[in-house]
Amino acid sequence: MTAALRGARLAILAPISWPTPPPGYGPWEQIASNIACGMHARGLDVTLFATGNSRSPGRLASVVPVGLEEDRAQNGEVATALHIGSLFARARDFDLIHNNFDWKPLTYALATSAPPMVTTIHGFSSPPILGAYYAGASRSFYCSISDADRDPGLDYLATTYNGIDPSDWTFVDRPGEYLVFLGRFHPEKGAHLAIEIAKRAGVRIKLAAIPQDTAYFDELIAPHIDGDAVQFLGHVKGTARNDLLGGALALVHMTTRPERFGLVLVEAMACGTPVLGARMGSLPEIVVDGSTGFLCDTVDEAVAAVPRLAALDRAACRTHVETTFSTERMVDRYLAAYAMALERKLPSSPNAEELAWRQHDWWDRPMAFTDLPPRPNAPMS
Amino acid sequence: MTAALRGARLAILAPISWPTPPPGYGPWEQIASNIACGMHARGLDVTLFATGNSRSPGRLASVVPVGLEEDRAQNGEVATALHIGSLFARARDFDLIHNNFDWKPLTYALATSAPPMVTTIHGFSSPPILGAYYAGASRSFYCSISDADRDPGLDYLATTYNGIDPSDWTFVDRPGEYLVFLGRFHPEKGAHLAIEIAKRAGVRIKLAAIPQDTAYFDELIAPHIDGDAVQFLGHVKGTARNDLLGGALALVHMTTRPERFGLVLVEAMACGTPVLGARMGSLPEIVVDGSTGFLCDTVDEAVAAVPRLAALDRAACRTHVETTFSTERMVDRYLAAYAMALERKLPSSPNAEELAWRQHDWWDRPMAFTDLPPRPNAPMS
Numbered sequence: 001m002t003a004a005l006r007g008a009r010l011a012i013l014a015p016i017s018w019p020t021p022p023p024g025y026g027p028w029e030q031i032a033s034n035i036a037c038g039m040h041a042r043g044l045d046v047t048l049f050a051t052g053n054s055r056s057p058g059r060l061a062s063v064v065p066v067g068l069e070e071d072r073a074q075n076g077e078v079a080t081a082l083h084i085g086s087l088f089a090r091a092r093d094f095d096l097i098h099n100n101f102d103w104k105p106l107t108y109a110l111a112t113s114a115p116p117m118v119t120t121i122h123g124f125s126s127p128p129i130l131g132a133y134y135a136g137a138s139r140s141f142y143c144s145i146s147d148a149d150r151d152p153g154l155d156y157l158a159t160t161y162n163g164i165d166p167s168d169w170t171f172v173d174r175p176g177e178y179l180v181f182l183g184r185f186h187p188e189k190g191a192h193l194a195i196e197i198a199k200r201a202g203v204r205i206k207l208a209a210i211p212q213d214t215a216y217f218d219e220l221i222a223p224h225i226d227g228d229a230v231q232f233l234g235h236v237k238g239t240a241r242n243d244l245l246g247g248a249l250a251l252v253h254m255t256t257r258p259e260r261f262g263l264v265l266v267e268a269m270a271c272g273t274p275v276l277g278a279r280m281g282s283l284p285e286i287v288v289d290g291s292t293g294f295l296c297d298t299v300d301e302a303v304a305a306v307p308r309l310a311a312l313d314r315a316a317c318r319t320h321v322e323t324t325f326s327t328e329r330m331v332d333r334y335l336a337a338y339a340m341a342l343e344r345k346l347p348s349s350p351n352a353e354e355l356a357w358r359q360h361d362w363w364d365r366p367m368a369f370t371d372l373p374p375r376p377n378a379p380m381s
Numbered sequence: 382m383t384a385a386l387r388g389a390r391l392a393i394l395a396p397i398s399w400p401t402p403p404p405g406y407g408p409w410e411q412i413a414s415n416i417a418c419g420m421h422a423r424g425l426d427v428t429l430f431a432t433g434n435s436r437s438p439g440r441l442a443s444v445v446p447v448g449l450e451e452d453r454a455q456n457g458e459v460a461t462a463l464h465i466g467s468l469f470a471r472a473r474d475f476d477l478i479h480n481n482f483d484w485k486p487l488t489y490a491l492a493t494s495a496p497p498m499v500t501t502i503h504g505f506s507s508p509p510i511l512g513a514y515y516a517g518a519s520r521s522f523y524c525s526i527s528d529a530d531r532d533p534g535l536d537y538l539a540t541t542y543n544g545i546d547p548s549d550w551t552f553v554d555r556p557g558e559y560l561v562f563l564g565r566f567h568p569e570k571g572a573h574l575a576i577e578i579a580k581r582a583g584v585r586i587k588l589a590a591i592p593q594d595t596a597y598f599d600e601l602i603a604p605h606i607d608g609d610a611v612q613f614l615g616h617v618k619g620t621a622r623n624d625l626l627g628g629a630l631a632l633v634h635m636t637t638r639p640e641r642f643g644l645v646l647v648e649a650m651a652c653g654t655p656v657l658g659a660r661m662g663s664l665p666e667i668v669v670d671g672s673t674g675f676l677c678d679t680v681d682e683a684v685a686a687v688p689r690l691a692a693l694d695r696a697a698c699r700t701h702v703e704t705t706f707s708t709e710r711m712v713d714r715y716l717a718a719y720a721m722a723l724e725r726k727l728p729s730s731p732n733a734e735e736l737a738w739r740q741h742d743w744w745d746r747p748m749a750f751t752d753l754p755p756r757p758n759a760p761m762s
Contacts, residue, residue, distance in 0.1 A: 063516075075509030081488035082516055088492030107462035111469030111492045128456030135444075135463055 004342050009045045011094040012036050013101045016083050018067040020050035024237055027263060028122050031162050032100040038331030049087045084108050096338055103129045106136025116341040123260055134358055141341045145261040146282035151365060153357035158337040162261050163330025169270035171318045172246035175310040178204040180248040182264050184212040185221055187256060192220040193299055194252035195230055201306035204229055208236040208244055246271035250309045253277040262286060270321040272314030276302055292317045385723050391425045392475040393417050394482045397464050399448040401431035405618055408644060409503050412543055413481040419712030430468045465489050477719055484510045487517025497722040504641055515739055522722045526642040527663035532746060534738035539718040543642050544711025550651035552699045553627035556691040559585040561629040563645050565593040566602055568637060573601040574680055575633035576611055582687035585610055589617040589625055627652035631690045634658035643667060651702040653695030657683055673698045
C-alpha cells in the first residue's frame with residue numbers, strides 16, 4: 001500500500017435500498033460492506049454512509065434510518081437526496097470518496113472541488129444515465145466491474161472485479177448430478193435456455209429464483225416444471241444456497257444479454273461447481289473456459305458440453321476464486337485505484353475517441369442497458 | 382434598492398417541466414420568468430437556469446434542451462439532477478442563488494458554501510419533503526407565497542406573493558351575469574361546491590378546467606352539466622381566459638383545502654371580477670372581504686352572498702391587484718428578501734419552537750399536503 005493511503009480518511013457511499021451489509025438480497029450494499037471492511041482492515045479511516053441500521057467497521061454516517069425496501073412508507077426520492085447530500089456536505093472531511101451508489105452522486109460531486117472521488121459503475125440501467133456519467137467524468141474516476149461492462153465514451157481507472165469471502169462457501173470435491181439455475185426469472189438471465197439444455201442433455205435441473213418477469217415465467221418456465229426433471233425451488237438463500245450450489249454438476253448461466261459481472265458465477269466456483277455459460281459479457285473474464293467451466297455460443301454447444309462437466313477439476317474452480325475473486329483481491333484492486341486517484345486528483349479531459357463515442361447510438365455499445373429489450377440479434381435467442 | 386444588489390450576479394433556477402416562460406400551463410416557470418425579467422429590469426446581472434428553449438432577459442444556462450413535459454422520452458430524474466448540478470457546479474460565479482425548483486436543490490446546496498441562497502417554497506407536495514426543507518434550512522433562506530402557506534418548523538425571510546402584469550388582463554367595469562370556476566377538477570378545488578352554490582342561487586355557472594380527478598369529475602361534476610345552468614368549457618387559455626374571467630359576475634373559489642396562493646384569484650380581480658371564496662388558506666390575504674369579494678365559511682353563506690356580488694366595486698378589484706399583486710410589487714418583495722440574504726449570508730439556527738414543531742404530526746400544520754386526502758373535518762366538505 002502506498003504511504004498516502006495509510007490512515008487516509010475514506011468516505012464510502014452505499015445504496016440505501018437495504019442496510020449495509022444486507023440481511024438478504026442487496027448486491028450493491030454487500031459489495032460496499034465488503035469494501036468498507038477490507039479497507040478498515042488495511043488501516044484506512046473508513047466512514048460508511050449507509051442506512052441507520054447498517055454496520056460499519058469504522059464510523060457510520062446515516063440520515064435514513066432503515067432501507068427503502070424495508071419501509072416503503074419512506075419517500076425514496078427525498079431519502080436518496082438527503083443521503084447523498086449528507087456526504088457532500090462533509091466532503092472536505094475526507095481524503096477520498098468512494099461512490100457505490102450509481103450516477104446520481106456525480107451530479108452532487110460537480111458542486112464540490114475536493115476530495116478525489118472514485119465511482120464504481122455497478123450497472124447501466126438506461127441510456128439516459130450515460131449523460132450523467134459523461135458529465136461526472138470531469139469530477140470522478142470510474143471503475144468497471146468487468147472489462148466487458150465498459151462504455152467506450154468513458155475513461156476508466158481500473159476494472160475492480162467484485163470479491164467474495166471464499167470461506168463463506170463450502171468446497172465440494174465430488175461433482176453433483178443436477179444442473180442449477182440461480183438468479184432472476186427474466187429473459188436476459190436465460191432460465192428458458194437452461195431448461196432446454198438440461199432436457200436435451202437428459203440431466204435434472206433445479207431452478208432457484210424469484211419470478212421477476214411473471215409473463216415470461218408463466219409462458220416459458222412454468223410449463224416445464226414437473227418436480228423431477230425440472231424442479232422449482234423458489235428463492236434460496238443462506239446455507240441452503242451454499243448446499244444447492246455445492247451439490248450441483250454445474251451452474252447454467254446462458255444469458256441473452258451481456259452479464260456485467262455475475263456474483264453467482266463466483267459463488268458457484270467457490271463451491272467447486274463449474275459454470276456452463278454464454279460466451280458474452282463478463283463470462284470470458286470470470287470463467288476459465290475448459291478449466292472452471294465451458295463457454296458456449298449456442299444452445300447446441302452447451303448441450304454437447306454437459307457430458308464433459310463432470311471431468312472438470314472442481315478444486316481448480318475453488319482456487320480460481322481464491323486467487324482472483326476474493327474480497328482480499330478486490331480490496332487490492334481498489335487500493336491501487338485509490339492510490340491513482342489520490343495522485344491524479346482529477347480525471348483528465350476526454351480524448352477525441354471518447355468524445356466521438358458519446359455521440360453513438362446506444363446499441364453500438366458492448367454493454368447493454370437493463371431497461372431495454374435484448375437486441376434482436378442476440379446470439380442466444 | 383440597496384447598493385449591494387446593483388449589478389449583483391443572480392442565478393435563478395427554474396423548473397424544467399416546461400420552458401421558461403411556458404407557452405401554456407407552467408405556473409412555476411411563469412413566476413421564474415417574471416422574476417428574471419423583473420430583476421433584469423432593475424439592473425441585476427441575471428443568469429436563468431432553465432430548458433434550452435427558454436428565453437432569458439440576461440444569460441440563459443441550459444443542459445436540458447426542452448421541457449420534460451414536451452418530450453417525455455427524456456429521463457426526468459437524470460435531466461433534473463444534471464440541471465440542478467449544472468448550477469451548483471458554478472455556484473461561485475454568482476453573488477446570490479434564487480431557487481424556484483422546490484426542495485431537491487437544497488440537498489445540492491448543502492455541498493456548497495457560497496453564495497447566499499433564497500428558496501421560494503411554491504408548494505408542499507408531501508410530508509416527507511419537509512425533511513429536505515428542514516435539512517436545507519441551514520443553507521437556504523425561505524420565502525413563502527402567502528403567510529398561510531408556512532410550515533411552523535421553518536423560519537422565513539419573507540412572504541413574496543406571486544405577481545402578474547395587470548396590463549395582460551382587460552378590465553371590465555360592468556358585472557357579468559354568470560359565475561365562473563377556473564382550475565382543476567379535483568375535490569380540493571371545490572368545483573362541486575361552486576355548482577351547488579350557483580344552482581341554489583339561481584345563477585348560471587361556467588366551468589373551465591381539465592378533469593384531473595376523473596372519478597370525481599364523473600361522479601360529482603358531469604351529472605350537473607346541462608350546457609345552460611351548468612356549462613363545461615374544458616381548458617380555456619389566452620384571450621378566451623381573459624374574456625371568460627372579465628365577463629363573470631364572480632370567480633367561485635370554494636376550496637376544501639387551504640389554497641397556497643391562487644394565481645387565478647389575482648387574474649380575476651385584475652379583470653375587475655370579484656371572488657366568492659372559502660375563508661381558508663391564502664384567501665384572506667388575497668381577497669379583501671366585502672370589497673374585492675366575499676369570504677365564506679359554509680356553502681350557505683356563499684349562496685347568501687351571491688346577490689350582493691354585483692354591488693361590489695369592480696375598479697377596487699383592479700386597483701387591489703395593481704397595488705399589491707403586480708409583478709413590480711413581487712420584484713420589490715424579492716429585492717428586499719435578496720438584500721436580507723446578502724446581509725445575513727447564512728440562515729440562523731432553528732429556535733426551540735421551530736425544532737419542536739418539526740416533531741409534530743403532519744396534520745398539526747396550517748398548510749396541507751397535496752398528496753394526502755383533505756382532512757376529515759375540512760370546513761367545506
